[in-house]
Amino acid sequence: MCGIAGALITEGARTRPDLDRMIRTLRHRGPDGYRVLDLPGCGLAHARLSIIDLATGAQPIANEDETLWTVLNGEIFNYLELREELEALGHRFRTRSDTEVIVHAYEAFGDRFVERLVGQFAIGLWDERRRRLVLARDRVGIRPLFFARTQGWLLFASEVKAILAVAPELAHLDDRGLAQVFTFWGTVGERTVFAGVRSLPAGHRLVAEGTQERLQQYWDWRFPETTNSAATSLEEAAEQVRALLADAVRLQLRADVPVGAYLSGGLDSSGIAALAKQQTRRLRTFSVTFDEAEYDESEFQHRMVEALGVEHSAIRCSESDIGQVFPALIWHTETPILRTAPAPLLWLAKHVHDSGFKVVLTGEGADEVFGGYDLFKEGKIRRFWAKQPNSAWRPLLFSRLYPYLARSPVAHRHFARTFFGQRLEEVDHPFYAHLTRWTTTRGLFKLLSPDWLAQLSRAAPEADLERLLPPAFSRWNALARDQYVEVKTLLEGYLLCSQGDRVALAHSVEGRVPFLDHRLIEFVNGLDPRFKLRGLREKRLLRRALVNDLPASILGRVKQPYRAPDSRCFFRNGEPLPYVRELLSATNVRRSGYFRAEGVERLLEKCRDGRALGAGDNMAFVGVVSTLLLHEQFLSGRITETSPVNA
Amino acid sequence: MDLRAEVRHFIAENFLLTSGPIDLADAESLTSRGILDSTGALELVAHLEARYGIAVTDEELHPDNLDSVERIAAFIERKRA
Missing domain, CATH: 3.60.20.10 (Aminohydrolase, N-terminal nucleophile (Ntn) domain)
Structure with missing residues (x-):
């Protein structure tokens, strides 16, 4: 690295x-x-x-x-x-x-x-x-x-x-x-x-x-236009997946320095840690924990540490830690971000570095390869509902999604029905599963200054993405289409860079991702989609593949995506952190030109008063702070040889 | 200010983050315009309860009552009647 x-x-x-x-x-x-x-x-x-x-x-x-x-x-x-x-x-x-x-x-x-x-x-x-x-x-x-x-x-x-x-x-x-x-x-x-x-x-x-x-x-994620479910049984496929994954781990343990592993307590990182432990005598694992139960997974981390017998350490990340490290994070991401989740991983990389490790295995990629995200289930339910749009029962299935969110979009069934019912009939749209999510994210546009709003409104991100789709895309099954879009947007554009390479390498740590070994991807992509998402049960194939490697309590876990608190991190005792106050001042917002000063001020007040309940406002706030930090660090003067901010 | 104007004012300030005029018809769906989702509905309910002294039940948390300026205004009137 x-x-x-x-x-x-x-x-x-x-x-x-x-x-x-x-x-x-x-x-x-x-x-x-x-x-x-x-x-x-x-x-x-x-x-x-x-x-x-x-x-x-x-x-x-x-x-x-x-x-x-x-x-x-x-x-x-x-x-x-x-x-x-x-x-x-x-x-x-x-x-x-x-x-x-x-x-x-x-x-x-x-x-x-x-x-x-x-x-x-x-x-x-x-x-x-x-x-x-x-x-x-x-x-x-x-x-x-x-x-x-x-x-x-x-x-x-x-x-x-x-x-x-x-x-x-x-x-x-x-x-x-x-x-x-x-x-x-x-x-x-x-x-x-x-x-x-x-x-x-x-x-x-x-x-x-x-x-x-x-x-x-020279390579891309490809899916077959038809799958023969009789060609391979789930058992045979699971056996092959385990062999491919074990081989990916074997190759990725190659190093002349010790290799550690991240352990979130979820199925993916636990699976990698278990396979690594079987191939190496000693394994050191690292975790991040949170004060708030909504984000914290330490109970499951402890179970895995006990089951594997690994040497383990964790760092506890507070809201204040996230707010403090955020400027350094943007120096490394080199892009605005809409979530704070990379910040704890920047802290964790520092801990790994300070512990004398240069290489860690991570569980990244499993959700894309094996169909783990709730978004895939959301798309599946919407397509199922669209076949009988008058059904009262079908939209009730949304209540099974996002159980990990304190304020879930499905918490109120009538609104969930209206929210997820938007553009319900457009089942052939290439971005069918993603449209509602992207609409929420684009809420940030309301804060743009008239000039930038005009420019960004002319930009057509969905058309940009559509041009990148391979010719066979429309002939793939629905899950494959959703997986591909997720890979080309979230995985390539955010998870592997802002939340992957950049935060680890900020502290000279190389992250290795066995789930993204291309031989494994090619094999799994060729399988019946029901091996991945069966009904609304995600990652069925991976669970079967790891059945003898993991405790039942980990194997049976419902996916809890890694997240961190958002806008609250930028306030202390009811006031914005000093750098946030300066960055979001009307003078600075007007000088940089991207956003409306009045809108930013109202959002700041809303977040400060705890009235920003939804994902849209929280993403907008993090997006504004990170854009202005990016402007300050990269556009306001000559780039220096070292970080202008302490990580 | 009449009730619809008050509701518009709240939507402008709280969801669109502006005190300026907004391009939103009274009958237009707030969900379709990307203004309201279920967490946004919670913000709206908290405001209605505080501002108008009404209590909104779980069953009333329904787009029929809350998904446009005119529906919200009518809902407030019904609750206050």
Whole structure:
């Protein structure tokens, strides 16, 4: 795990100090050493977090005759097997590092080398002979990679701040990117919230030669157009899932430093911890706990710790901790966010780092692969109801959703019926399950200033997303369509970045996600959807797969999504925290220009007085605070080499 | 201020976060406009109980009573009658 940066020179010259400045902004990602390679036509830089091959694994790494150079952020988990294959083909290795397989695999397989990699990675590769730069990103987007063309450069880096450090002219917020965040919680495809800065999408590679470039998708989530339920029994599928997951855990335990695991107490992280414990003698686990029962899962964490016999530690996160750490969080997320949930994970990463660990396994991804979210059930009930819209009984099924929410959208059945009955008949809409949720999120638009409202209203986030859908999408089953939309919005645009890579790497911790091993995804996607969501019981297949690995009390748990308190975190003793008061002052709101000062003031009062009960107002408040923090940190001056705020 | 104007004023300030004029017809569904969901309904009920001294039962927490300016105004009148 590391930070990478680089520049392809298409005209003019570049100075070595530019590369130095870029990589120094990524110090938090790789504090164990830096190297910058300045070649004619291309520069590569690397900030290292040593995990594999501590002695000789420094990057950039070259092939035998030094005509190919690469930098890697992340891990190639199957590097031992690939190395063996490449050595048999005559390639000679100088190090024991996983990075070195990249240059040899490129020599052996060309641009398709990336399809041979099992891992989570962002790669920059310079082919000096052919004068081409290849950028590649892992299949599901676990590791980030941004790029931009400016000043005769193609700049790339693990984080946007490294690009802005040498190209401050790109530090402007993008209206379409903001409209996407204020609808989906994150951007989609290549878009970021910075105009001119692009994200290399998951499962893509970019080949750049001079000013020409080719963006190619090499992998995507695919689902069959028909499934033969008789082809595989649930038992056989569960057996195969367990074997694939155990193998993913085996590969992801590869490291020359100890590997720990996050333990939330839910099915997913408990399953990963259990499989890891079976393969390693000692396992250290880490948790976050909350003062409030609505968010806290410590009872289940204790049960798992006892059942597994692991060494465990937890940090307790208060509302005040979240409010305090929030400015540092936005420095790392580099985007507005609508929820505070990444903040406790930033604290947890610090605890992991302070405990001497650099690598943790996490349970992320299981809900997307195995159909775990209540949103999927919501879509299923709405489609079922739409077949008999006059049914009094069918909408009562909504009462079985969101049992974990203190203020649930289904708490009052008459309103639930009206709320979920909106656009009920549009069952063929590609975003059928997500529409009501996105409408709630877009409530933030009411706070926009007239200028920004006009701009964001012209942006069409749903159309942006629709353009990214694969041709076969409409022929997939309903659950598959909902899963795909969830993956392309929440997983890629929020969970893996703002709540994943960024908060962990803020404290030099690498998160590994066995559930997102592409071999497991491909197998499960091909199965009958009823293996995932049977009636309204979620993740049926995963429960069956782990039946001998987990205690019954964990196996039987109803999904409780990880959440944290929202707007309350920004107040103490009935008053906003000092930085919040300053940030949301009418003067500052008007100066930055995005929001209506009167609206922000009313929302502040509403949140302060405890009158903001719903998700919409809470998301809007967190969205306003984070947007203004982003503006202050990234648009108000030159990007410095280190965080301007303490994490 | 008549009852409908009072209700409009509350909706503007509390849900749309503005003191300016709002584009909302008296008969328009607050749910369809994305203004009200079930938690928003709780905010509305808390306001009605405090402002008009009425008590709203669980069964009355129904879109027929609360999903537009005119329905809310009529509901208040019925409860006060």
